[in-house]
Amino acid sequence: MWQLYQFPLCPFSRKIRLLLAxxxxxxxxxxESPWQRRDEFIDLNPAGQTPVLVEPQKxxxxxxxGAMAEYFEETIDKAPMIQGTAANRAEIRRLVAWFDDGxxxxxxxxxxEERMRKRLVSRDAPDTRVLRDAMRVAxxxxxxxxxxxxxxxxxxxxxxxxxxxxxxxxxxxxxxxxGLDWRGHKQTxxxxxxxxxxxxxxxxxxxxxxVISPPAHYDKVDF
Amino acid sequence: MWQLYQFPLCPFSRKIRLLLAxxxxxxxxxxESPWQRRDEFIDLNPAGQTPVLVEPQKxxxxxxxGAMAEYFEETIDKAPMIQGTAANRAEIRRLVAWFDDGxxxxxxxxxxEERMRKRLVSRDAPDTRVLRDAMRVAxxxxxxxxxxxxxxxxxxxxxxxxxxxxxxxxxxxxxxxxGLDWRGHKQTxxxxxxxxxxxxxxxxxxxxxxVISPPAHYDKVDF
Numbered sequence: 161m162w163q164l165y166q167f168p169l170c171p172f173s174r175k176i177r178l179l180l181a182x183x184x185x186x187x188x189x190x191x192e193s194p195w196q197r198r199d200e201f202i203d204l205n206p207a208g209q210t211p212v213l214v215e216p217q218k219x220x221x222x223x224x225x226g227a228m229a230e231y232f233e234e235t236i237d238k239a240p241m242i243q244g245t246a247a248n249r250a251e252i253r254r255l256v257a258w259f260d261d262g263x264x265x266x267x268x269x270x271x272x273e274e275r276m277r278k279r280l281v282s283r284d285a286p287d288t289r290v291l292r293d294a295m296r297v298a299x300x301x302x303x304x305x306x307x308x309x310x311x312x313x314x315x316x317x318x319x320x321x322x323x324x325x326x327x328x329x330x331x332x333x334x335x336x337x338x339g340l341d342w343r344g345h346k347q348t349x350x351x352x353x354x355x356x357x358x359x360x361x362x363x364x365x366x367x368x369x370x371v372i373s374p375p376a377h378y379d380k381v382d383f
Numbered sequence: 384m385w386q387l388y389q390f391p392l393c394p395f396s397r398k399i400r401l402l403l404a405x406x407x408x409x410x411x412x413x414x415e416s417p418w419q420r421r422d423e424f425i426d427l428n429p430a431g432q433t434p435v436l437v438e439p440q441k442x443x444x445x446x447x448x449g450a451m452a453e454y455f456e457e458t459i460d461k462a463p464m465i466q467g468t469a470a471n472r473a474e475i476r477r478l479v480a481w482f483d484d485g486x487x488x489x490x491x492x493x494x495x496e497e498r499m500r501k502r503l504v505s506r507d508a509p510d511t512r513v514l515r516d517a518m519r520v521a522x523x524x525x526x527x528x529x530x531x532x533x534x535x536x537x538x539x540x541x542x543x544x545x546x547x548x549x550x551x552x553x554x555x556x557x558x559x560x561x562g563l564d565w566r567g568h569k570q571t572x573x574x575x576x577x578x579x580x581x582x583x584x585x586x587x588x589x590x591x592x593x594v595i596s597p598p599a600h601y602d603k604v605d606f
Contacts, residue, residue: 206527207485220470226449227476234469246457247443253450262430304429 162187165201165212167194168369169276169336171268172225172260173211174329179322181360182239183232187213195281226260229322241322252316255308255323263301263330270294271337276372295339302345309347328355332364336374342383349383357381385410388424388435390417391592392499392559394491395448395483396434397552402545404583405462406455410436418504448483452545464545475539478531478546486524486553493517494560499595518562525568532570551578555587559597565606572606580604 162180164187166173180187192201194210205212205223213222222228233242242249271294274286305327308315316323331352334340342349355361356379365379377383385403387410389396403410415424417433428435428446436445445451456465465472494517497509528550531538539546554575557563565572578584579602588602600606 207481220473222473223477224480226480227473230453230476231469231473234472246454249457250443250445250450250454253453254446257447257449258430 161215163190163214163216164188165190165192165204165214166210167192168367169272169333169372170194170210171264171330171333172209174332174364175260175322175326176211176213176225176228177364178325178329178360179229179232179241181363182241182325182358183236184238185232185236195277226256229256233322241320241325243319243321244317248317252321252323255316256326259323259326259330263327266297267294267301267339268330268333271334271339275337275339276369280371291339295341298334298339299341302340302342302348305348305351306345309351315351324351324355328352328361332361336369336378337372338375353381353383356383384438386413386437386439387411388413388415388427388437389433390415391590392495392556392595393417393433394487394553394556395432397555397587398483398545398549399434399436399448399451400587401548401552401583402452402455402464404586405464405548405581406459407461408455408459418500449479452479456545464543464548466542466544467540471540475544475546478539479549482546482549482553486550489520490517490524490562491553491556494557494562498560498562499592503594514562518564521557521562522564525563525565525571528571528574529568532574538574547574547578551575551584555584559592559601560595561598576604576606579606 162185164173164176164180166177166189177187192198192210192212194201194208197208201212202208204214204221207223211225211228213228214220222231229241233240242252244252270290274291274294278284278286305315312318314320314324315327331340356365368374385408387396387399387403389400389412400410415421415433415435417424417431420431424435425431427437427444430446434448434451436451437443445454452464456463465475467475493513497514497517501507501509528538535541537543537547538550554563579588591597
């Protein structure tokens with residue numbers, strides 16, 4: 161079985177957990193705190209980042225959540241998540257990059273740094289200016305999702321895709337860390353309620369990061 | 384024909400230029416300076432980044448260099464660059480992410496900021512501490528390439544792949560900006576000499592960014 165090296169608030173690991181669950185591929189979680197830079201983990205992935213997937217029986221190690229998503233898209237027919245024409249597929253991948261690069265860099269990474277890493281590791285106080293900026297940019301990201309959902313059933317088009325899984329993964333971490341204000345974002349809120357109700361999402365929402373509690377609405381489908 | 388919005392020292396645009404040239408797909412360059420945040424360009428790509436590819440006849444717009452690479456891999460059979468088993472393909476994509484994320488973030492982006500953007504746009508002096516750090520990390524990236532090439536004919540395995548194009552694109556920008564010291568990296572230097580001699584690479588090496596000159600060895604295959 162696949163072993164997924166991850167920590168509960170890693171958005172890239174969450175994306176892969178959603179993908180594997182949608183595809184019905186079994187996996188078990190291995191807790192890894194990449195900030196500890198454990199020697200055995202650096203040997204496994206010199207980039208030192210989660211997620212890493214290992215299948216000891218097959219002798220396969222997968223690194224980088226983008227490479228993982230393409231691997232399972234190529235090897236498992238069930239629940240295709242990069243579908244349609246080449247142009248449709250490019251649009252799905254554009255949005256995944258938008259979330260994995262932009263939303264992560266502008267919103268999720270600063271929230272993780274200020275509200276998780278500083279609390280768990282360096283024990284510094286969070287920088288309220290950085291948090292305020294991240295939450296302001298989060299709002300403009302939610303505006304962009306509202307705009308997409310005004311024109312489309314799902315984020316990248318008529319079908320559920322990897323873009324929805326990536327967006328939900330990042331937003332769920334931002335929401336856990338209290339970084340999202342859902343008021344005024346009805347389209348995205350309705351879409352996220354549907355994502356939260358999927359069986360693939362339930363295990364994520366039930367999990368807790370040590371010391372840090374999410375807001376009360378975090379795991380509620382009706383929020 | 385494809386129109387590629389780019390500027391001469393954009394490593395992601397260089398990767399796509401190499402890919403299109405290897406595949407024999409014609410394109411024309413459109414100069415774009417993303418730091419100017421031109422309204423028409425932001426309309427084209429809300430992320431505001433190069434490269435963007437537009438094919439007016441087909442009505443196709445491609446955004447994000449990863450999505451572009453997959454698109455051309457799917458639509459053009461010539462010169463496949465993501466080949467082999469699913470595990471081989473995952474290794475190619477892992478290395479592309481290594482260069483596009485890690486090498487870019489640690490080395491290429493700080494060099495562009497200090498030696499290009501500050502000179503052309505904000506007219507500040509470069510921060511020598513940042514430059515020294517970038518060049519130190521560049522050296523450890525070259526060590527990693529040496530290690531890969533000790534075990535493999537090309538970076539990701541027995542065949543030329545997108546990983547080679549991505550690495551060469553990033554290193555060429557770092558080299559233009561004087562950020563690489565090739566001494567002690569014979570394996571990578573030999574590989575890069577072969578990359579430089581490819582017809583796909585020659586147009587890149589002949590091009591100049593306004594105001595900024597590369598070191599004398601930059602465009603020489605024998606360097």
